[in-house]
């Protein structure tokens with residue numbers, strides 16, 4: 186894959202010139218998802234940065250469940266997260282951790298801070314604390330700041346032992362009540378919360394705050410570079426303060442990068458969960474979801490997702506990327522790699538009046554002209570074929586060059602045929618199109634060199650298989666459905682899924698397997714559904730159309 190501009194790598198290159206960080210340790214990163222939802226395309230950016238940076242420098246990347254907050258976690262998510270990361274092509278070897286396994290250590294470090302006079306137990310309620318935060322010109326206040334060390338030690342232990350109600354007491358780091366950075370104004374580092382933890386059960390009723398917990402987790406794992414998204418930038422001084430004031434075994438460095446935004450979707454886990462729970466989509470892996478399992482089911486390849494992130498690069502400027510660029514990356518991958526097949530979504534019969542009844546012949550066609558090494562396959566041809574209903578018009582409109590009475594078209598790889606008319610039912614609907622074939626045009630070229638303007642796809646009715654085709658469109662009708670002052674649910678696209686039963690596909694698709702991807706000629710790229718596809722129930726999802734609305738450089 187092409188090299189891309191990556192300011193984090195520039196920083197690491199500089200450090201390595203100076204002898205490397207962390208006492209000569211290898212570059213060591215981590216990916217720290219909170220297990221409260223499935224991973225999405227934005228997380229994939231962080232994954233590429235965390236695992237990609239480790240790979241580039243021959244280092245290591247840990248997978249760590251950031252489960253210090255007891256309210257929301259769920260084991261279902263842990264398994265899904267692991268599966269998605271493996272699917273993208275990354276691996277953490279034996280370095281899989283839970284942040285909650287460090288609760289004992291974190292408690293010890295908190296005690297260490299108290300003993301050093303760097304933390305104290307505060308009795309302000311959340312409301313009082315808010316009222317006493319001060320502003321840019323007035324410092325914050327806490328009447329408990331100068332509580333004797335012994336008293337704080339005793340109260341903190343009793344907090345741990347469950348002697349106080351939720352919210353009654355907090356442990357605060359003693360840093361700087363006048364700091365211009367409000368995160369440094371004696372931030373709360375422990376709070377009482379009597380909620381059982383999904384792994385620790387009822388062991389704890391006090392839980393560390395993220396800003397205290399995260400640097401400790403990193404340091405305990407020997408992380409050299411803690412790469413995170415931009416919203417943590419203003420928290421970095423606190424990260425460094427924690428690292429420098431408790432006796433952790435190493436000193437990781439936090440570097441922030443811009444989050445990925447993408448048009449026509451939402452990326453917050455809360456909003457995605459809401460779509461699932463309200464039944465607006467069929468699940469986290471609904472092919473319209475921007476989750477990795479949704480994109481996978483839709484037909485996205487790991488390569489296309491990685492190429493997308495590589496080309497977007499990494500910077501400090503938050504940007505919203507056009508969904509069409511993700512589609513462009515998929516199209517490019519599948520154009521090179523997908524097997525070509527023929528399938529008809531909205532079928533109508535084409536009867537070749539002069540083709541002998543009962544006769545059948547085969548044509549050899551290339552599996553993928555972009556990759557001749559993938560060989561050829563045989564497709565059958567006979568008197569009755571399926572063609573796309575829209576490839577016939579009894580009365581052609583202007584510039585319509587496909588089938589209409591008197592006109593000739595090429596049936597892809599087979600023969601040139603001339604339309605002679607159609608059959609209609611009592612309501613006037615076309616039920617069959619009639620044509621004659623030109624025997625001398627076998628393979629698709631006329632013997633006398635006369636030009637044929639259009640080529641259409643077809644399948645042999647004698648051997649065609651029935652299939653269900655799911656045509657997906659964007660889930661939201663507008664570019665930015667999650668603007669702060671509107672409700673994203675108002676912009677759901679009511680036509681984001683069209684299910685077509687009774688489509689006809691060529692017989693070779695009998696051998697397709699779930700997740701196989703194909704180019705259906707003239708129609709787009711399709712993927713055998715990874716849940717519902719079986720050899721007796723062919724279900725294909727349209728991953729992306731052939732048409733390209735995206736031009737690189739726009």
Ligand code: ATP
Nearest residue numbers: 217218219227228230231413414444445452453454
């Ligand atoms: P949400 O706000 O939707 O719950 P999150 O950021 O809390 O998402 P985490 O599970 O904490 O989700 O994310 C794990 C990692 O992925 C974090 O390091 C986070 O910075 C990163 N990440 C999440 N969303 C994006 C995004 N859109 N672009 C880049 N990185 C992201």
Ligand code: MG
Nearest residue numbers: 217218219251
């Ligand atoms: Mg988070």
